[in-house]
Amino acid sequence: MKHLPKHLRPRWRYLAVGIETWPDASIPRGAFQRSLWYAAQNLLGDPGSADADLTVVTYEFGDGAGEAIVRARRGEVDAARAALACVADVDGEAIGLRVRGVSGTIRACEERYLGRAAGVRDERDVAFESESRRAYSRDGAVDVETPDGFVGATDEDVSR
Template identity: 60%
Template sequence: MKHLPKHLRPRWRYLAVAIEAWPDADLDRRSFQRSLWFAAQNLLGDAGSADADLTVLQFDFGDGTGAAIVRARHGHADEARAALACVDAIEGDPVGVRVSGISGTVRACEEKYLRRGGQFSAERKVVFGDAQRSAVVRGKRLDVRADGAFAGATELDFE
């Protein structure tokens, strides 16, 4: 079966969700998904919850805190936020749920709001090509701004 053309594919928004509960709470993705569907159905009705199509893509929970990424159809982010606000307990354990942010891709959602996959970066001045230039430092790699573009380098290139 062939894929749909890009302009016919459904568009999604990804919500970064912070979860808090008691430290002894044992939550998993399946129970969170079930609670979210139940809250959406109660708030939006059968047709509204089916149209929003809320799905938990990633879930991580331990020691009372966690995070999740929830996918919602484009144009239904407000309904998704409202349904998430209605989740107050998961399998009898009281929880606090907060939407950290909304993004158009899973990767951007992780990096911007969940601080996963992203790297700590700092800026400093380096001598590169016989001139002092600014560089963005990410671990042992440096991206040096040279003539309006970036050049990749390592610390060994400067010693």
């Protein structure tokens, strides 16, 4: 089977996506892809979702932070951004996504926007609600572990 000529091949744009969630969350690539497809289908409908053709190209996640490259057809970048904004949780785990930038090639996307995952994670015990609790600090954001789950805070909200 012959390849299509260059002027007939589909053109792609690559979105660099920053991922953030609670420190104990485990989000596999397949679950992230599935949530993205469902969000696109619910927002854009079947024809719009097919036009955008969203695919996770690269995915890296660990310790509550990660990054991914999502491929979308040229001309559908706004629809892709909207679908990413609709992803609120993956397999019951709350998630925050931020589009860092858009590029025409995977290489340029990696060089310009990726490699800056959330900073080094620091574990420590802090005083929160008059009790000593385990906390995970990352770039000024502190996730305090409570019996009911995690609570988001800042360095000023907790004392060492």
